[in-house]
Amino acid sequence: MIEYLSIHSLGVIGDATVELDPGFTVVTGETGAGKTMVVTALNLLLGARADAGAVRHGASRATVEAGFRLTPGHAAVGLATEAGAVLDGEADPDGGADPGDTADLALVVTRSVGAAGSSGRSRASAGGRGVPVALLSELGEHLVAVHGQTDQLRLKSPAAQRHALDAFAGSEVTEALAAYRRDYEAWKQAAAVLAEITTHEQDRAREAENLQRSLEEIDLAAVEDGEDLAVRALIERLENVEELRAASLGAHAHLAGADAADAVEIPSAEALIESARQSLLAAPGQDDDLTGMAQRLAEAGILLADIAGDLAGYAARLDDDAASDLDTAQSRLAELTRLMRLYGPELSDVIAWAEDHRPRLEELQGDSGRIEELTGEVARLGQQVTAGAAELTRLRTAAAQELSGLVSAELRALSMPDASFHATVTTGGDPGPHGADEIRLLLQPHAGAAPRPLGKGASGGELSRVMLALEVVLAATDPVPTFVFDEVDAGVGGEAAVQIGRRLARLAQHVQVIVVTHLPQVAAFADRHVKVTKDSDREAGFTTSDVAVLDGEDRVGELARMLAGRSGSDAARDHARELLEASHA
Known part of the structure; x- marks a missing residue:
């Protein structure tokens, strides 16, 4: 899981650090406040292409850092160790290191991007050791799955499916x-x-x-x-x-x-x-x-x-x-x-x-x-x-039918009543190291349409909901430690939004979930509420954003703002409390 995320000079965010919980964390804020910079920062840490234009105006570099907590046998530990990274372990009561200790390990990953026109290049490090950016991509496959409007699918490759x-x-x-x-x-x-x-x-x-x-x-x-x-x-x-x-x-x-x-x-x-x-x-x-x-x-x-x-x-x-x-x-x-x-x-x-x-x-x-x-x-x-x-074909075919039914049922609850999910098993090829089957995960967006591979034939919001449905079903069997959803609730509201929030909370029972949303129905289900606020100074000619963790009445106020556009409205605040009570129940 991600323990903390620090962002410096990225977009409108000058300098911010947010602590994250193991469960469900929601990120909210007004349009343009910089919510997506949280996802952008995570993508940079996962090896995404650096964009010099994302560096804050007037800064020479943008830097993002995250601390990951990993179990000793996690695949990312081996990759980082081979690259020379130093992972911090829990110290024993006497202050020494126990070779047989099974305590979690801490891995710090950083990425910096030079501003446009500067001579600075993108740099990456893991565990205090400079590493190729490609290694961050390898680590990311085992650490975080990002589902957003333009992000690649975790289950895109045939091998992953x-x-x-x-x-x-x-x-x-x-x-x-x-x-x-x-x-x-x-x-x-x-x-x-x-x-x-x-x-x-x-x-x-x-x-x-x-x-x-x-x-x-x-x-x-x-x-x-x-x-x-x-x-x-x-x-x-x-x-x-x-x-x-x-x-x-x-x-x-x-x-x-x-x-x-x-x-x-x-x-x-x-x-x-x-x-x-x-x-x-x-x-x-x-x-x-x-x-x-x-x-x-x-x-x-x-x-x-x-x-x-x-x-x-x-x-x-x-x-x-x-x-x-x-x-x-x-x-x-x-x-x-x-x-x-x-x-x-x-x-x-x-x-x-x-x-x-x-x-x-x-x-x-x-x-x-x-x-x-x-x-x-x-x-x-x-x-x-x-x-x-x-x-293998027999067992996979039975599992594919069950998976298709479960994910399709989730899609109907996520305001996609006409969509259906199909896991297909095609055999007849030459035997390989994994059998003779070709596995494909397909989406039929509406009746009469031909099932197409994931990522084709669906909008960004729909695709995020498809991946949410799939991840909820797979959560107990094939999880990565952290899932990030950006605008998973695009184009929905009302009861569908409540169902999305409920399923995100269910997914968070198995893995860490971070969601960027504009819907209060989704935000109410979160265990931790993070708000991104924007402060514009026209005379000085710059805009800054800050990140804060909300609780108590501050959280009620933010939900009220999301509901009615005004955090001070008594009716909106009552509705916000009702949402929180219902989600907790």
Whole structure:
């Protein structure tokens, strides 16, 4: 619902804020006072096209703002949150936020319009965050339904009309539609897979052949993660084996001494270390420093002996590696490189590619069996979809007849005795996600006329009454939080006006209702009476309007003015009190 509406520099309204109740609020005032600016402001907040001419003379911008109270699960909450809007929730008694709180949320929406000739553009915000004007339209579809002389219909689209009829039909259609959609989605998915297989059978066969060839060559290569690095190291060793052998044997000779067969005598590092140690041990006396250094030389000799042994082993392994075929290692590296180029870039990627594509090969190789299986499944699900669509048609047709009768009865009470409402269900099309039915809401304005879509063949006032009748019937099943009616009572009076007021009050039992009216019979039924007053200052050259909430004798006076043109007439005031008492009764 709308908690408040603020208007600044829009039309004749300079600056006004009005608090709104959850029930029935009526807006009245003399002709030209600016009553329609309330509807204009709401339309701006709902994404209507901005009119720079509506900006108050002398002002650079017009601004309207509304505070909405929403339940946490409301569709508008999700739309606003996705756009980055901040919604205020009720605080718990300790002042903190409770994540599990189900209290209502507050959303503030603003819209500003630049005056003609100014550089300012239309701007919109929701929850303190600037948003596209298109988002206001999306929010508006879930927040407010405006029925006026020139406003679009809430139930204009076929989808909205189908949704309204399904909601009116109740749980039977809800359950039947849910079952139908499950079958429909399964049927479409199975049919799509079958079409994919049969339409691209040759392509899938070629894909299977290529996949099998690729997986076979990877399996045959028996690659291991990191194997290419080991092969590269082996190739480098084989290519430099002589230099490596010479280096390792030369170092070994310096440490352990040359072989007896070598012509050149190389002093042994091990022997020199040992000689140095013996010299220290041969010193007279027991010198602790020399004894310690002798021990360290012994440790150095052991370390050099270990290194010499490692060098001898390394040289021996070089001899073993030399027996390997360098060509074989290079061929292996070439094979690994080719696989990495095709499926890599690393060997780990080659292995992962093979594992990822094995299921696809199994799927493709089973095409023949799957075609037979899917053909049967598509046929079975198709029968279920057809049966489900027929059941939806049956339920919708019954609901359409009931809805037509109820709305037509409401129209007769709203001073449209010759009009009749028709909800039609036409079937025979291809099944879709919502069945095979085309739902249309039609109005037959008078006997002998052909039923026409809502919005065609009826005046603005008549159309507002048609929508009032329809909304009253749908109120308990398909409501939006707030309904706004502008001049719903155009062209009627007397008992018909009383019936309009009574039905607006009935609608307000389910939703918030805001009505702009000039009929006291309608205004008397309201829970809250808002008056727009005009004040002209010819010398200053401007006109202003103000918005005030009336109660008590002030409300009686306004109803008297609407009845007799004079708020001070005793007879009119008595009549006004009588209207209020009758409406409350």
